[in-house]
Amino acid sequence: MTGFNIKTTVAAALLAGTALAGGAQAQEVNFWYHFDNADNPMSALVEKFEAENPGITVNAENVPWNSYYDQLYTSIVAGTGPDAALVKLNAQPRLIEMEALEPLDAWLKDWDGTAEIQDNLLTLTASADGTHYYLPVQYVVLYLYYRTDMFAELGLTPPTTCDEFRDAAKALTRDTDGDGQPDVYGFGFRGGKGGHDHWASLTLSREGVGFGPGELTSEAGVAGTQFVVDLFQKDKVFPPSAPNDGFKEIIGAFQGGTTAMTIHHIGSSADMVAALGDKVSAVPVPECGGGRWTSFGDESTAVFSAAQDKDAAWKWISFLSSPGNNAEFNKATGQLPVTKTDSASWDGHEKRFVEATVNSLPFANFLPNTSETADFANTVWPVAMQRALIGEITAQEMNAEIEVLYND
């Protein structure tokens, strides 16, 4: 019996030793994010974090944006997902449904940085039942870019209503090199994935139009989509490639002078200024059908419930949302910091773009915080919009498809 006891004790001690040693080594955080720009600050931030938190290793992986969520969802189900990642609010309901997220409330309660996060951002990014799964790390608001030189040349002022927008777009669509074909288009519309923000500004702004039952199929809802379709089919103020155009194309066309207006956010302003200097400025999106609607572009971080070391993962994400680090992070992504200290001292953007952003805040909105929104953004909207633009379905039919997704 004694022999057995000794053996057990030794074995237990050995196991405990291994576990301890393993525990000390296992403080590893696999982190996924997506940055478009090559000049990526992540390695500097990781170095700083690792120096401040000896024993924790962060493996930060830049995953291409186009397949970011496809990769994330499938890897979570396969059990090979990251410990923490950059996530958008419209993915939250789906991630909660998958039981993939770890609640942050207990950590947030004890964290000094909680009071540093800009007012409302934590409320905005909370789940439907009030639990916090997301820690905001950056934000943007979509606004309307326009070419100041082209507007001045034609004696136009930036549009404040949809009617003015349409008139300006028509005037700006013209043949400048005399070959009889337009080479500048009024508006660069994003018909591909991610373009729902453009459509939403021109449609969801209308009185009584949202994603509730019958709202999109109402007269006002259909009028919004019809307005977009008419701009392309009748007024021909979008480049002909609009149905397929994505981020790269609309930004490229605007910077190259092929379009005179487009909708995007402050994240692209540095590149815009680099390409166009003071020939580019921004204003809030126009008022259409009695209201204004623009997208609040959020980006938060989250800890996954399957994380190997949740405390280490929390330490890393809270590090990214702390004053100083958050400014570094946002200087690289070109978006706006979420901490009060960094916001007060922010000089990362030209003033006119910050102003357009701040002036857009009062009517900045999210898409519905439900599981359907992922399908809406990834498949239903792009396909329906493209089919409506090329005339395969009507505006009424397009809105009906979205209505079915949300209310059936």
Added chain:
Amino acid sequence: MTVTTAPPVPLARRVLPLVMLSPAVLVTLAIVFLPMVQALWMSLHDYVLFRPKNFDWVGLKNFISAWNDPVFWTSLRHTVIWIAITVPAQMLLGLATALLLNQNFPWRGLARALVIIPWALPSVVIALMWVWIYDSNYGVLNDLLLRANLIKTSIPWLADPDTALYAIILTLTWQGFPFFAVMILAGLQSIPKSYYEAASIDGASQFRQFWHITLPGLSGVLMTATLLRVIWVANSIDVIFVMTGGGPGYATYTLPLYAFIKARTGLDYGYGSALAVSFTLLLLGFVILYLRRAGRNIA
């Protein structure tokens, strides 16, 4: 009289070949057969990836939905067009190239090496390259056609539902013709020179020689290469995915792409698998034809 019986083969010698084959068989089973069975199994269930706990048996429901799904039929129609144009176009272009490369001319070795380039490039690179060629603002194709006065305004090749599928077919034809060229070239070199000499002594024209010697000599190669290409082209989605992602609307959806989008972007693995299984059944005819040919060659 004594009865002679063959000495029994020792057990070890009977088992040894099987033992030596087993690693390959096991690997094939694990990476080919298992996923196939898994896809078949998933296609009979309601399986949406973001609800991993719900895995309900639904029988043939997904297949019935596919049958009633207009996008399924649109995709199937595009798949048929896709195969029916791409493969013959690749073959004709490959045949012409091979005949050319079979002539004697200086730097022939270099020409033979260069022709393989489209085939050797990664599909994603090819797709991105052609997206730029077709671009309606900066694309070189529109520029050339405008300069030659063949068109009056730039054509958005990939954004126009009438041209998008054919534009991608042209890209895939360019990518795939070297495969035929190389296969046919090898076939050409195996036709004995003496046949042509005899034919020309008998006064056969170039065309007659081609028709009665070259083509019959190549028939085996052409048949095998075509069958293989049909299967590959049918399944190829990378170029379409990068160039248009299936758009505009459903204008460039093929069945494998539809299955991929349903499963990977829509996360509906049940329905996506049902689409993939349906398509596999449709392709099975070609697969069987190929296997029978391959089997005959071995025999």
